[in-house]
Amino acid sequence: MAITSGGAGTKSAFQPRIVAFCCNWCSYAGADLAGTTRMSYPATVRIIRVPCSGRIHPRYVLRALERGADGVLIAGCHPGDCHYSTGNYYTRRRLLLAQRLLTHLGFDQGRLWIRWISGSEGAKFADTIRDMSASLQVLGPNRKGRDQRA
Amino acid sequence: MPDAGQPVGYPAEVLRDLQQLVRDCARSLLEQGEVGMVIGHRAAAPYGRGVPAFVTEPGEAGQLMVGPQCQVGIGKYLLDQTRATRGRVAVIGRGCDILAARRLIADNRVAPDQVLLLWVPCAGRAVPEAMAKGGAVARHCLQCDVRLPEPGQDGIEIIGAHLAGALASASLVGEGCLEATAPRIAPAGPGADNAGDAGYERWSGWFEHCLRCYACRATCPACNCDICVLESRSPQWVERSTALPQQFMFHFIRAMDVAGRCVNCGECERACPAGIPLMDLQQLVAADITELFGVERPHVPGEHEPLGIFDARDPDPERPARTSGGGALS
Amino acid sequence: MTTARDGSPRRRHTGNLSSDRLGALARAALAVAGPDAVLWAPRQAAQRWAWEPITSPDDLDPRTWRRMVNTRISPKGILLPQTQEVFSWQGRTPKIALDVPPPPQPAVILGLRPCDAVAFDRLDEALLVGEWPDVAYARARSRAVLVTFACESMSPECMCEAAGLSPTTPSGDLLVLPAGESLLLEALTAKGEAVLAELEGREPMPEAGSLVDARREELAGAAGHHAPGLAAGQDWTRLPPADPETVLAMFGMPGWEELARPCLSCGLCAFVCPTCHCFALTDEPRGDTGRRVRTWDSCGLTDFMRAAGGHDPRPAKAQRMRQRFLHKLVYHRAAHGSLMCTGCGRCAAGCPAGLHIATAAKMLLAAAEQVAQDALSGCAAPGRPQEDPQ
Numbered sequence: 001m002a003i004t005s006g007g008a009g010t011k012s013a014f015q016p017r018i019v020a021f022c023c024n025w026c027s028y029a030g031a032d033l034a035g036t037t038r039m040s041y042p043a044t045v046r047i048i049r050v051p052c053s054g055r056i057h058p059r060y061v062l063r064a065l066e067r068g069a070d071g072v073l074i075a076g077c078h079p080g081d082c083h084y085s086t087g088n089y090y091t092r093r094r095l096l097l098a099q100r101l102l103t104h105l106g107f108d109q110g111r112l113w114i115r116w117i118s119g120s121e122g123a124k125f126a127d128t129i130r131d132m133s134a135s136l137q138v139l140g141p142n143r144k145g146r147d148q149r150a
Numbered sequence: 151m152p153d154a155g156q157p158v159g160y161p162a163e164v165l166r167d168l169q170q171l172v173r174d175c176a177r178s179l180l181e182q183g184e185v186g187m188v189i190g191h192r193a194a195a196p197y198g199r200g201v202p203a204f205v206t207e208p209g210e211a212g213q214l215m216v217g218p219q220c221q222v223g224i225g226k227y228l229l230d231q232t233r234a235t236r237g238r239v240a241v242i243g244r245g246c247d248i249l250a251a252r253r254l255i256a257d258n259r260v261a262p263d264q265v266l267l268l269w270v271p272c273a274g275r276a277v278p279e280a281m282a283k284g285g286a287v288a289r290h291c292l293q294c295d296v297r298l299p300e301p302g303q304d305g306i307e308i309i310g311a312h313l314a315g316a317l318a319s320a321s322l323v324g325e326g327c328l329e330a331t332a333p334r335i336a337p338a339g340p341g342a343d344n345a346g347d348a349g350y351e352r353w354s355g356w357f358e359h360c361l362r363c364y365a366c367r368a369t370c371p372a373c374n375c376d377i378c379v380l381e382s383r384s385p386q387w388v389e390r391s392t393a394l395p396q397q398f399m400f401h402f403i404r405a406m407d408v409a410g411r412c413v414n415c416g417e418c419e420r421a422c423p424a425g426i427p428l429m430d431l432q433q434l435v436a437a438d439i440t441e442l443f444g445v446e447r448p449h450v451p452g453e454h455e456p457l458g459i460f461d462a463r464d465p466d467p468e469r470p471a472r473t474s475g476g477g478a479l480s
Numbered sequence: 481m482t483t484a485r486d487g488s489p490r491r492r493h494t495g496n497l498s499s500d501r502l503g504a505l506a507r508a509a510l511a512v513a514g515p516d517a518v519l520w521a522p523r524q525a526a527q528r529w530a531w532e533p534i535t536s537p538d539d540l541d542p543r544t545w546r547r548m549v550n551t552r553i554s555p556k557g558i559l560l561p562q563t564q565e566v567f568s569w570q571g572r573t574p575k576i577a578l579d580v581p582p583p584p585q586p587a588v589i590l591g592l593r594p595c596d597a598v599a600f601d602r603l604d605e606a607l608l609v610g611e612w613p614d615v616a617y618a619r620a621r622s623r624a625v626l627v628t629f630a631c632e633s634m635s636p637e638c639m640c641e642a643a644g645l646s647p648t649t650p651s652g653d654l655l656v657l658p659a660g661e662s663l664l665l666e667a668l669t670a671k672g673e674a675v676l677a678e679l680e681g682r683e684p685m686p687e688a689g690s691l692v693d694a695r696r697e698e699l700a701g702a703a704g705h706h707a708p709g710l711a712a713g714q715d716w717t718r719l720p721p722a723d724p725e726t727v728l729a730m731f732g733m734p735g736w737e738e739l740a741r742p743c744l745s746c747g748l749c750a751f752v753c754p755t756c757h758c759f760a761l762t763d764e765p766r767g768d769t770g771r772r773v774r775t776w777d778s779c780g781l782t783d784f785m786r787a788a789g790g791h792d793p794r795p796a797k798a799q800r801m802r803q804r805f806l807h808k809l810v811y812h813r814a815a816h817g818s819l820m821c822t823g824c825g826r827c828a829a830g831c832p833a834g835l836h837i838a839t840a841a842k843m844l845l846a847a848a849e850q851v852a853q854d855a856l857s858g859c860a861a862p863g864r865p866q867e868d869p870q
Contacts, residue, residue: 086460097438097457100442
């Protein structure tokens with residue numbers, strides 16, 4: 001049976017589930033700011049706080065997709081501004097490669113997003129989640145690598 | 151039954167001379183106490199195929215062989231043999247074996263002063279299925295760029311440098327031999343066979359046959375951890391079940407952990423009992439590393455591995471991608 | 481009259497089928513196995529033969545098929561799957577509900593080699609005997625129909641003769657002897673007879689007893705026509721499994737270290753093997769639900785014997801290799817009476833490091849021989865136990 005990615009889910013029926021890995025010092029603070037300034041963004045995002053985006057091994061991305069996420073966001077400090085100086089430079093190399101590898105394995109492009117969001121960029125966080133959600137609504141629910149029971 | 155000793159692509163006298171050089175070298179190293187063990191190949195039934203040889207006595211050096219029947223990659227044995235041997239351990243091997251050894255050294259799994267690397271020129275490995283019919287060179291070997299030893303490398307001696315020329319001009323697929331093995335799907339670029347739903351179907355089809363036997367991991371020189379994430383129970387990243395999501399997880403994790411460290415020896419694919427084209431995946435990743443990070447020969451262990459360093463000017467997911475292919479930007 | 485495989489006397493039931501009617505044979509076997517039965521047969525892809533479910537029996541082409549020596553991976557997975565759900569649960573303690581998976585569809589395994597068909601008998605010895613038979617395997621096995629094809633060619637890895645078998649060993653439910661444009665059939669069990677009866681209802685199929693005997697002799701002679709493998713001339717039935725002194729001598733052989741040096745401790749040999757059956761049990765929780773699964777395991781893997789707390793009685797690969805070969809060639813026979821290795825050769829063909837069971841067998845035979853000679857000449861080995869160890 002072919003696994004297809006196409007087809008727009010009906011807007012009311014399908015709310016894309018997003019897992020967002022946010023680094024403590026920048027993007028998590030940014031997400032927090034979005035909240036405290038009452039910016040609205042889809043509620044179907046689950047944030048996982050990590051010390052640094054460099055903490056993310058690509059297997060977390062695949063695990064999230066396996067367990068029911070439709071999209072995964074890796075959010076870190078802007079390159080050059082990492083709290084640990086260089087963590088996000090490693091993130092950049094590693095996750096770019098992971099994006100490519102997922103594509104090679106036939107996973108849908110557009111499931112893994114990488115964004116640099118500083119502690120003051122609450123708007124960017126909210127915009128990112130909104131954009132991701134809209135894009136994932138078009139892409140539809142993720143079925144590739146998905147555990148049927150999750 | 152064709153003569154299993156008939157070399158493929160190796161002029162017979164070149165093979166004979168090279169083999170003698172290897173045996174003399176091993177004998178001398180052991181006699182002089184330079185090393186405690188020489189790892190090479192020796193002939194075994196059937197077809198006189200080359201299996202790993204662990205020579206510890208000078209008198210045993212005569213069993214060493216070279217040639218296309220030498221199937222098994224031997225570089226990885228440095229990992230446990232350096233721990234088990236008093237004195238240094240020498241590897242007399244081809245480009246793929248030497249790179250495997252260099253991988254272990256670069257990963258700090260063996261110390262440079264524990265090993266002695268001796269590089270012999272190579273004209274390719276034969277395909278086991280074809281060996282009974284006169285042999286054919288593995289397709290993977292046709293793409294190899296380390297067949298001929300490169301001089302001037304620290305800690306690596308070259309055996310048979312004067313024979314390299316004769317091998318370089320030897321045709322890799324001998325007359326009357328079969329075509330290099332059954333067609334594999336060529337490493338596809340982005341947007342080709344591997345991408346999208348068709349790509350997912352293709353890999354699903356392969357991974358459905360994966361037995362999770364760990365042969366790929368066991369033979370891979372880059373897979374040299376004492377404790378492997380793929381077997382971790384707490385947390386358990388990959389379950390033991392062969393359900394398709396677990397299969398993808400297994401191979402994705404392995405590909406990512408080996409990315410930038412793969413020496414392109416092809417042992418994973420050779421070992422796989424299910425015939426999964428694992429090198430396709432590794433070569434796609436290697437091509438990405440070249441394209442994204444400008445690493446010319448990612449399979450040659452350098453001072454730093456590509457994912458262990460960075461450049462402030464690396465491609466950025468928030469800037470438009472330099473090339474039109476690939477998913478640099480979601 | 482002949483003797484059935486269970487020892488009871490039977491009327492001999494044979495048939496001569498044209499080889500282009502292979503599809504009809506498959507259909508007859510499917511009819512006997514049941515309406516939801518699945519047909520499994522070897523299929524070739526990229527020079528490799530593998531067991532695949534076949535949706536259309538008429539797709540079977542006897543000509544390509546007969547070029548096959550054997551599949552790279554054994555058919556064991558058809559009746560003993562790599563991943564098998566044991567039970568699933570729903571809810572949380574104390575209100576937890578357990579459920580078991582539905583029975584598998586019956587399998588018709590068509591194209592088994594005698595080494596593989598006999599291997600199922602060995603699995604039966606290990607899994608169906610005693611107080612706790614393996615329920616899942618029992619169910620799959622009892623519903624399966626095994627159609628064995630005698631071998632017309634062998635490879636140097638083939639070792640069935642060392643294991644006391646032959647390319648024509650009667651095994652499975654129905655034995656098929658390819659002979660030119662014919663398939664000579666002999667029923668070996670009640671199921672086999674049912675298949676022949678099904679066929680006879682649809683196809684012209686004269687009796688073929690004498691042709692079967694003649695072909696069997698022919699094929700036995702043809703077995704020698706392949707490059708000699710490492711096991712040539714070995715007879716593993718000469719290993720005495722039940723003599724404690726010999727077993728101790730084999731266990732204590734100094735050669736294990738050297739033998740195991742090339743081993744990479746992967747699980748390939750156990751996984752391609754038609755008789756290996758060790759397994760691991762793991763739980764897969766998913767919130768309030770989950771399942772327990774059984775998956776293949778290998779005594780060669782480094783963490784096979786590792787216990788909670790970290791203790792491992794076989795940390796060295798030489799110890800694991802010794803366990804593996806002694807189990808295959810000695811221990812199982814001591815417990816059940818037959819060799820656990822049927823000589824299919826897949827381990828030797830597949831081992832990435834080029835290891836070969838016949839190398840170990842040679843050493844074991846030599847050790848056993850030494851013990852026997854010592855006994856004859858009256859010299860006692862030091863520390864020879866005076867009575868059976870309890």
